[in-house]
Amino acid sequence: MERVAEGVRVDNYLRLVFPSRSENESLARVAVASFVAPLDPTMEELTELKTAVSEAVTNAIIHGYPDEIGEVVVACALHGNRVQVVVEDRGVGIPDVDLAKQPMYTSRPELERSGMGMTIMETFVDKLEVESKPGEGTRVTLIKTFRTAPDVM
Amino acid sequence: MSVETKLERGIVVIALKGELDHHAVEQMRDRIEQQLAEHGYRGLVMSFRNIDFMDSSGLGLILGRYRSVSEHGGKMALCEVNPTLKRLFEMSGLLKVIPVYDSEEAAVAAILGA
Ligand SMILES: Nc1ncnc2c1ncn2[C@@H]1O[C@H](COP(=O)(O)OP(=O)(O)O)[C@@H](O)[C@H]1O
Ligand SMILES: [Mg+2]
Numbered sequence: 312m313e314r315v316a317e318g319v320r321v322d323n324y325l326r327l328v329f330p331s332r333s334e335n336e337s338l339a340r341v342a343v344a345s346f347v348a349p350l351d352p353t354m355e356e357l358t359e360l361k362t363a364v365s366e367a368v369t370n371a372i373i374h375g376y377p378d379e380i381g382e383v384v385v386a387c388a389l390h391g392n393r394v395q396v397v398v399e400d401r402g403v404g405i406p407d408v409d410l411a412k413q414p415m416y417t418s419r420p421e422l423e424r425s426g427m428g429m430t431i432m433e434t435f436v437d438k439l440e441v442e443s444k445p446g447e448g449t450r451v452t453l454i455k456t457f458r459t460a461p462d463v464m
Numbered sequence: 465m466s467v468e469t470k471l472e473r474g475i476v477v478i479a480l481k482g483e484l485d486h487h488a489v490e491q492m493r494d495r496i497e498q499q500l501a502e503h504g505y506r507g508l509v510m511s512f513r514n515i516d517f518m519d520s521s522g523l524g525l526i527l528g529r530y531r532s533v534s535e536h537g538g539k540m541a542l543c544e545v546n547p548t549l550k551r552l553f554e555m556s557g558l559l560k561v562i563p564v565y566d567s568e569e570a571a572v573a574a575i576l577g578a
Contacts (some may be wrong), residue, residue, distance in 0.1 A: 333487035333490075334488055336484055336485050336486055336487050337485060337487065340485075340517070346521075355548075358517075358548055360554075361517065362517075362519050365485055365517075365519040366519055366520060369485065369486045369519065369520075369521060372486070373486065374509060399556040412575070415556075415557075422524075422578055423489075423524040423525065423528040424520075424521075425520045425521075425523040425525070425526050425527060425556060426520075426541050427520040427523055427552075427555065428520045429553070430521075431520055431555065433518065435557065
């Protein structure tokens, strides 16, 4: 356990499991935002994290489970002033992750997707990891360090 | 989700409200398209003053409307875009094709003057 301020343990974790319904996108964002609130992130850091989480969860819902309702897992962990968010689905998987990460690439142009989700995630967090196997699912790991650690005060 | 619509000198003006994510954009798209079908495709202004959150689904909504207005020979403009949204617009290259104005009036005037 790390301690960033006198007597305050900030190490914490949260696990959310929900069906791949689009109304759960905002729920996931808000839950993650509340989870990191004790670290006192700036508005900009918070918006970046919420946007990245929204992208990953939306992808699991639209692309992971295109024709059925499946389960999405969002697992968050705090280590000091760093948060890790893992978004996982057991859906169709990504045949070519490098292609999927290309700016403007989308496999679903007919749904008016912009193909910018992966690019936004890469820009808004410090580290993005995408692991996927066709037919088995996708795991997206987002890592972000907040500059304003609570022990600065 | 909510969308406020009005007609300004033949231009459809849409004030978006709330959170522009995948869940919200589907209904918004239908509402905007319905307004365009009803009032014509001469011009479309989208105002972002009351948008609290947007992700790449919002970019898809904007680019999709740009496509449908352009196909009908109309013009499109955006207005009241905060710095956070502007960053997303920049990232997607959207600012190269759709102009952004400070106010709704300026956006309408620009389309009418074009
Ligand atoms: N969880 C996922 N399951 C299956 N495919 C995915 C997943 N996430 C992303 N993809 C693939 O990667 C592509 C690019 O994703 P993204 O950059 O978010 O663009 P968009 O969502 O607009 O298509 C998607 O079009 C899809 O083909
Ligand atoms: Mg996406």
